[in-house]
Amino acid sequence: xxxxxxxxxxxxxxxxxxxxxxxxxxxxxxxxxxxxxxxxxxxxxxxxxxxxxxxxxxxxxxxxxxxxxxxxxxxxxxxxxxxxxxxxxxxxxxxxxxxxxxxxxxxxxxxxxxxxxxxxxxxxxxxxxxxxxxxxxxxxxxxxxxxxxxxxxxxxxxxxxxxxxxxxxxxxxxxxxxxxxxxxxxxxxxxxxxxxxxxxxxxxxxxxxxxxxxx
Numbered sequence: 001x002x003x004x005x006x007x008x009x010x011x012x013x014x015x016x017x018x019x020x021x022x023x024x025x026x027x028x029x030x031x032x033x034x035x036x037x038x039x040x041x042x043x044x045x046x047x048x049x050x051x052x053x054x055x056x057x058x059x060x061x062x063x064x065x066x067x068x069x070x071x072x073x074x075x076x077x078x079x080x081x082x083x084x085x086x087x088x089x090x091x092x093x094x095x096x097x098x099x100x101x102x103x104x105x106x107x108x109x110x111x112x113x114x115x116x117x118x119x120x121x122x123x124x125x126x127x128x129x130x131x132x133x134x135x136x137x138x139x140x141x142x143x144x145x146x147x148x149x150x151x152x153x154x155x156x157x158x159x160x161x162x163x164x165x166x167x168x169x170x171x172x173x174x175x176x177x178x179x180x181x182x183x184x185x186x187x188x189x190x191x192x193x194x195x196x197x198x199x200x201x202x203x204x205x206x207x208x209x210x211x212x213x214x215x
Contacts (some may be wrong), residue, residue: 031136034176039045048075056103058112065101065116072096072121078114078132086139094170096120102166106198107205111137113198115171117164127162127173133198133205143198144206154212157189171196171207177214 048068056063061082064191067074074097078090101116111134119125131143145160148155165172173196177189196207 016200037099052098052101054101056101056114058103059105059110059137061112061137063101063114065098065114067094067098074098076130077117080134080136080140083134083140084138090132090140093120094130096126096128100164104166104169106166106169106171107133107200108169109136111135113143115143115164115166117161117162120160124160125162126160127164127175129164129171129207131207133204141204144201145196145206146207146209149195151209151212154192154194154209157187157192159184161187168197170210171198 022144023027049070049076051067051069053066056065061080063078064079064081067076069075072095074091074094076094076098078092080087080090080155096118099119101114103112103114105111106113113131113133116130118128118130120128129143129145132140133143133147135141148158157179158175159178161175163174173194174191176187177192178187192212194209195211195213198205198208199208
């Protein structure tokens with residue numbers, strides 16, 4: 001009888017030791033599992049590299065503008081605030097980079113336009129304008145900016161290297177003029193300046209060339 005009791009006590013002690021070891025093993029393994037999960041997480045949008053960032057306000061409407069990503073393809077984000085109906089973020093993919101952004105009431109209707117200037121990747125730096133107009137302060141609509149090739153006079157000798165600026169209510173574009181035989185880093189034809197005015201089109205607002213000058 002005594003021998004049987006000793007055997008039973010021994011089995012209980014052994015079971016307790018094994019259970020403690022298993023529980024300790026579980027506790028030690030948990031941090032490893034957590035670390036494995038953390039190491040495989042992908043970086044969120046907030047961890048992406050910001051290339052350009054600017055906040056502009058006019059007539060109680062604000063735009064937060066930023067680009068994220070690396071390389072020639074970037075994500076452009078435009079977050080409006082203060083519109084009556086639609087303040088949804090606008091996200092675009094651009095080939096190149098944003099060099100500046102400006103805000104102005106270009107058609108003097110009491111509501112702002114936002115213009116974002118971009119240049120393409122590469123040595124040419126071909127310029128473009130991404131524009132949005134506030135429709136009576138309620139929502140945004142995109143402004144059409146014409147390709148320079150649409151106007152024969154404007155496009156002669158054009159090889160990029162654009163500069164943009166708003167002067168009063170006019171969008172001004174300047175670039176060097178290239179003659180036949182000019183290298184990319186040595187234009188010899190002077191400078192062309194194009195002045196654009198914002199007009200109401202059939203489908204949307206658009207920029208129309210108002211004046212072309214050279215010097």
